[in-house]
Amino acid sequence: xxxxxxxxxxxxxxxxxxxxxxxxxxxxxxxxxxxxxxxxxxxxxxxxxxxxxxxxxxxxxxxxxxxxxxxxxxxxxxxxxxxxxxxxxxxxxxxxxxxxxxxxxxxxxxxxxxxxxxxxxxxxxxxxxxxxxxxxxxxxxxxxxxxxxxxxxxxxxxxxxxxxxxxxxxxxxxxxxxxxxxxxxxxxxxxxxxxxxxxxxxxxxxxxxxxxxxxxxxxxxxxxxxxxxxxxxxxxxxxxxxxxxxxxxxxxxxxxxxxxxxxxxxxxxxxxxxxxxxxxxxxxxxxxxxxxxxx
Amino acid sequence: xxxxxxxxxxxxxxxxxxxxxxxxxxxxxxxxxxxxxxxxxxxxxxxxxxxxxxxxxxxxxxxxxxxxxxxxxxxxxxxxxxxxxxxxxxxxxxxxxxxxxxxxxxxxxxxxxxxxxxxxxxxxxxxxxxxxxxxxxxxxxxxxxxxxxx
Numbered sequence: 082x083x084x085x086x087x088x089x090x091x092x093x094x095x096x097x098x099x100x101x102x103x104x105x106x107x108x109x110x111x112x113x114x115x116x117x118x119x120x121x122x123x124x125x126x127x128x129x130x131x132x133x134x135x136x137x138x139x140x141x142x143x144x145x146x147x148x149x150x151x152x153x154x155x156x157x158x159x160x161x162x163x164x165x166x167x168x169x170x171x172x173x174x175x176x177x178x179x180x181x182x183x184x185x186x187x188x189x190x191x192x193x194x195x196x197x198x199x200x201x202x203x204x205x206x207x208x209x210x211x212x213x214x215x216x217x218x219x220x221x222x223x224x225x226x227x228x229x230x231x232x233x234x235x236x237x238x239x240x241x242x243x244x245x246x247x248x249x250x251x252x253x254x255x256x257x258x259x260x261x262x263x264x265x266x267x268x269x270x271x272x273x274x275x276x277x278x279x280x281x282x283x284x285x286x287x288x289x290x291x292x293x294x295x296x297x298x299x300x301x302x303x304x305x306x307x308x309x310x311x312x313x314x315x316x317x318x319x320x321x322x323x324x325x326x327x328x329x330x331x332x333x334x335x336x337x338x339x340x341x342x343x344x345x346x347x348x349x350x351x352x353x354x355x356x357x358x359x360x361x362x363x364x365x366x367x368x369x370x371x372x373x374x375x376x
Numbered sequence: 377x378x379x380x381x382x383x384x385x386x387x388x389x390x391x392x393x394x395x396x397x398x399x400x401x402x403x404x405x406x407x408x409x410x411x412x413x414x415x416x417x418x419x420x421x422x423x424x425x426x427x428x429x430x431x432x433x434x435x436x437x438x439x440x441x442x443x444x445x446x447x448x449x450x451x452x453x454x455x456x457x458x459x460x461x462x463x464x465x466x467x468x469x470x471x472x473x474x475x476x477x478x479x480x481x482x483x484x485x486x487x488x489x490x491x492x493x494x495x496x497x498x499x500x501x502x503x504x505x506x507x508x509x510x511x512x513x514x515x516x517x518x519x520x521x522x523x524x525x526x
Contacts, residue, residue, distance in 0.1 A: 082399075082404075082416065083416030083435070084395070084397075084400065085396075085397065090377070090395075090440070112438075115436050116418055116433070119397070120436065123416060124417070134438075134440075134441070161430070185421065186484070187432050188433060188436075190430045190431060190432050191436060271505070
């Protein structure tokens with residue numbers, strides 16, 4: 082049986098206590114859902130001397146929306162909590178769509194949003210959506226509270242710009258604009274999620290007088306970190322939203338990324354799939370923005 | 377540490393180490409061997425049990441995190457020697473081959489049908505997507521679940 086090596090164990094009851102423990106204990110790691118941390122411990126990739134279990138901190142799982150004032154999702158909210166939240170479904174159906182393709186149901190019941198982002202996986206299914214929804218990451222550490230943008234959080238594969246004693250407490254997402262449509266499309270080897278994304282594409286389109294008022298395109302599994310496709314966004318903003326513009330945008334997205342070839346698929350295939358999925362995601366977003374589809 | 381948890385309707389209290397996973401606790405402390413370890417890394421799903429009615433990979437959950445919660449394993453489904461309808465469906469449809477994934481398949485199906493008693497085939501497939509069957513008896517497993525749904 083695969084067993085975990087010995088570690089010191091802490092169950093802080095408050096954020097303050099968690100920060101203190103992370104600061105005082107050498108080699109301490111925060112534990113959220115555990116679906117990634119425990120795997121890496123079992124594989125011997127990491128050897129935490131201490132685990133600081135964040136699950137006993139009150140309100141860290143909370144999802145709340147104040148009318149006209151944005152939505153806050155606690156870092157410990159599980160991916161299933163997000164998938165099943167009526168608040169998120171009403172305000173940000175994009176996150177429901179993305180949550181639905183993270184791992185399998187039994188993983189989604191454990192895994193948390195904070196963990197999905199804090200892990201800084203290039204293949205994170207939640208990151209592209211949070212990026213284009215302009216989410217802000219709320220953190221707390223020995224120097225106090227801080228807000229970090231989704232475009233500033235990732236330093237490289239598996240690393241963030243947060244310090245070791247700092248952790249994510251929540252995500253803040255501003256109010257969505259009217260006439261906005263979004264989509265997250267993931268290419269995996271199995272349909273409906275369950276495995277790691279070969280390519281993930283999130284798009285957001287706010288339509289004003291048949292032109293793009295605001296746009297967002299972000300991609301996963303195409304570089305060392307999830308990324309915004311800024312050149313493609315410029316193309317999308319540059320004129321009327323006809324079919325040729327969507328196609329040109331998709332080509333621009335495929336052109337501005339630097340994917341690698343690995344055991345999952347080749348760089349050329351990833352590039353081609355970014356083009357295909359960006360186009361499809363834009364069509365879906367446009368239909369939703371024009372009211373043809375819910376969300 | 378002291379772990380107090382309800383397993384298959386019975387309250388248990390045991391002294392455990394924090395590093396013990398829920399899977400180890402069930403198999404080695406409580407000797408409930410119906411829950412299997414396949415990969416031990418969250419890929420295969422054979423260790424799935426229900427915690428507060430929801431399927432989770434017990435190999436990726438610390439036992440201590442089950443404190444105060446309701447855990448259901450395959451051993452908890454039969455009532456006074458009478459098998460659960462999903463278990464009967466698996467037998468009738470020949471959905472058990474080697475049997476290693478069966479407890480996780482049945483518990484995943486139970487969780488789905490508790491929420492959605494008339495689940496469509498696509499929803500059944502989604503609910504089972506975290507469990508691998510290396511005998512390849514997926515078709516009969518789905519037929520078994522279809523045969524007992526409302």
